[in-house]
Every structure is written in structure tokens, then in C-alpha cells.
Amino acid sequence: MRLRLFWLAIAALYAAPVVAGLYGAGWGAVAGFALIFTGFNALMERIPPQLPLAAASIAVVALLALVTVSAGWGLRALTGFGGTLPAWPWLALGLGATALARAAFPPRLTREMDQFLDEATDQLETMAEELGALDAAAAATTLDDEAVARMEAALDALPPDAGADTVARVVLPLTDQAAPAALFEAALARAQAAPCPRDHAALHWAAVADEAIDLCTGQQHLARAFAQFTEAGDHEALYRFSGTAIRLIHDDPHAWRDMPDSGEIIRVALAVEADNPALGEELAGLGRAMMELEREADG
Structure with a gap:
């Protein structure tokens, strides 16, 4: 209600000089409305205390009085309106509007x-x-964090020499609940910190899961897992990896791009052949398959 009264008062305050000019008020009305506008600013505490700014404020409202009264003069000339009234009713309206605005919204x-x-x-x-x-x-705390935490807690509950099938039951259900890259990085960190069959099996499944192959090909997960198994000298993990990888690169047209290059695989095959002929032969077969794919890619 206060706001409506305030805007009503403002509308009356600006309409009064226009109507005064329309009814033929003279220059005395301009001076009168300049005083009213100045009084309005003073009552509403809108005149700055600094003298130069106060003078500028008064000059602005005097110009406003001239403009609004002149607007009424212009309307009178354009419309041919011939009515005349003294200025005092409109000055009184301006004073009343000022009082209403002050009452509705005091400073x-x-x-x-x-x-x-x-x-x-x-x-x-x-x-x-x-x-x-x-x-x-x-x-x-994201879904990935929660899935990784569940994986690590479940792995910690298993003995370090837990078999690959047992570990698969921990890791594989989580691959569709979190980003495969998050699970892989967590499994790789565990394997690097304390290599053991359990954590190498977790790294294997995190790298070769269907979701990992679909979404992470090109991120070198397979190559990084192979490097970890090689560095740790885990022949069982290398043998398992080789058998799975050769199926992957034949079944998926892009999975081979995630693998180590054929020369690295052949190098590892030759290094382990003396101690583990079966693993050496398995890796050599994987290396030859990679050589064929690389040759086809080169055209």
C-alpha cells in the first residue's frame, strides 16, 4: 500500500506542472515547481551535503520544472486547447503530492x-x-569414489593369493557402477604399491572388462597393465592377460590400439621363454597377432 501511494504521489508531482502549462500557466509556475521539486528532494533527503553537488541537484530540478511546464505549453499549442486556469491549483497539487510521498515513504x-x-x-x-x-x-564423494572404496574393501578382505575367479566376482560387478577408468587407476595403484596375485587379478579384470574396452580404448590401460605384470615378473598374470588379450584384439576392431606394441610383447616373450616356455609361446603368439594388426593399420 505504501508503495502504491508513493508512486501515485510521484505521478501527481510530475503531472501537475504539465497540466499547469496546458492551462496557460506562465513563468511563475516554472519557478514555483522548481521550488516544489527542490523541497521534495530536501524532504526525501536526496540533496547531497556537498555544496557543489547540492547546487547541481537544484539546477537539475529547476531544469525539470522548465521541461515539464514546457511540455504543457507544447500540448496547448499542438491541440489548440484554449482553457485557462491560475497556476495555484496545480502548485497545490504538487505540494500535496510531495507531502503524500513524504508520508508514504519517509527517509x-x-x-x-x-x-x-x-x-x-x-x-x-x-x-x-x-x-x-x-x-x-x-x-x-562421487559414485566412482564409492565404487572404488567398495572394491578396495572387498579386496582387502581377500587373502593376497586369492584366485582370479574370486577377484572377478569383486571387480566385474563394479564396472557398470563407476567409470572404468576410476576402477582401473585404483587397481593399478594397488598393484604398484604392493604387487600380489590378488591385486594383479583385480588390475586384469579392471583392464579387460567389457565397459573398459568400450569406453577406455586408446587410454593404454591394456599396455599399462601388461607393463605392471612384466615389471613384477608375475608369469601367471602375464599368461592370463595374453590369453584374454588375443581374444580381445580379434573380437574388437579397436581394442588392439590399447595394447603395447608388438616389439615390446616379443621382447617379453623372449625374456621369459627360458624359464617358462609355455608363457613365452603364448606371448609370441600375441606378439605375432599384434604385428599383423599393426601392418594392416599401416596399409
């Missing part, structure tokens, strides 16, 4: 509203910061 109320708006803005900014912090905290 104290305006200051209180400004303070309220400032406080509300501060509260909103604080809430936004708190929500941002909550979002960041929520983002810090």
Missing part, C-alpha cells in the same frame, strides 16, 4: 528498507557460499 523507512535489502543480500550470498561448499563436499 527513515527508505533507510530501513535499504538496510533490510543489504542484510537480505548478505544472507543470500552467505547461503550461496554455504550451498557451494555443500556442493563441493558432495562432489568430493
Whole structure:
């Protein structure tokens, strides 16, 4: 209600000099409305305390009085309106509008509203910061993090020499619940920190799962797993990897791009052949298959 009264008063305040000009008020009306506009600014505490700024403010409202009265003169000339009335009723309307605006929105109320708006803005900014912090905290624990945590807890519950099939029952169900890359990186970190059959089996399944092959081809997961098994000298893991990898590169037209190059595979095959002929032969077969694929890719 206060706001409506205030805007009604403002409308009357600016309409009064226009109508005065329309009814033939003279230059005295311009001076009168300049005083009213100045009084309005003074009552609403809108005149700056600095003298130059105060003078500029008064000059602006005097110009506004001239413009609004001149608008009425222009309408009178354009419409041919011939009615005349003295200026005082319109000056009285301007004074009444000023009083109404002051009563509806006194400066104290305006200051209180400004303070309220400032406080509300501060509260909103604080809430936004708190929500941002909550979002960041929520983002810090993602579905990938949860899946990795479940995998690590389940692996820790198994003995270090747990078999590959047992480990598969831990890792493979998680590959459709989290990004394959997240599971792979977690499994690789475990295997590098403390190589053992259990963690090498987890790394194997994280690298060769269907989701990993579909989404991670080109990220060298297979090559990195092969390098870890080779560095650790885990012949069982290399044999398992070789058998799976040769099926993968024949079944998937892109999986071979995730593999180590054929020369590296042949090098490892020759290095293990003396101690493990079966593994050497298996790796040599994988190396020859990779050579054929590389040759076809080169055209």
C-alpha cells in the first residue's frame, strides 16, 4: 500500500506542472515547481551535503520544472486547447503530492528498507557460499569414489593369493557402477604399491572388462597393465592377460590400439621363454597377432 501511494504521489508531482502549462500557466509556475521539486528532494533527503553537488541537484530540478511546464505549453499549442486556469491549483497539487510521498515513504523507512535489502543480500550470498561448499563436499564423494572404496574393501578382505575367479566376482560387478577408468587407476595403484596375485587379478579384470574396452580404448590401460605384470615378473598374470588379450584384439576392431606394441610383447616373450616356455609361446603368439594388426593399420 505504501508503495502504491508513493508512486501515485510521484505521478501527481510530475503531472501537475504539465497540466499547469496546458492551462496557460506562465513563468511563475516554472519557478514555483522548481521550488516544489527542490523541497521534495530536501524532504526525501536526496540533496547531497556537498555544496557543489547540492547546487547541481537544484539546477537539475529547476531544469525539470522548465521541461515539464514546457511540455504543457507544447500540448496547448499542438491541440489548440484554449482553457485557462491560475497556476495555484496545480502548485497545490504538487505540494500535496510531495507531502503524500513524504508520508508514504519517509527517509527513515527508505533507510530501513535499504538496510533490510543489504542484510537480505548478505544472507543470500552467505547461503550461496554455504550451498557451494555443500556442493563441493558432495562432489568430493562421487559414485566412482564409492565404487572404488567398495572394491578396495572387498579386496582387502581377500587373502593376497586369492584366485582370479574370486577377484572377478569383486571387480566385474563394479564396472557398470563407476567409470572404468576410476576402477582401473585404483587397481593399478594397488598393484604398484604392493604387487600380489590378488591385486594383479583385480588390475586384469579392471583392464579387460567389457565397459573398459568400450569406453577406455586408446587410454593404454591394456599396455599399462601388461607393463605392471612384466615389471613384477608375475608369469601367471602375464599368461592370463595374453590369453584374454588375443581374444580381445580379434573380437574388437579397436581394442588392439590399447595394447603395447608388438616389439615390446616379443621382447617379453623372449625374456621369459627360458624359464617358462609355455608363457613365452603364448606371448609370441600375441606378439605375432599384434604385428599383423599393426601392418594392416599401416596399409
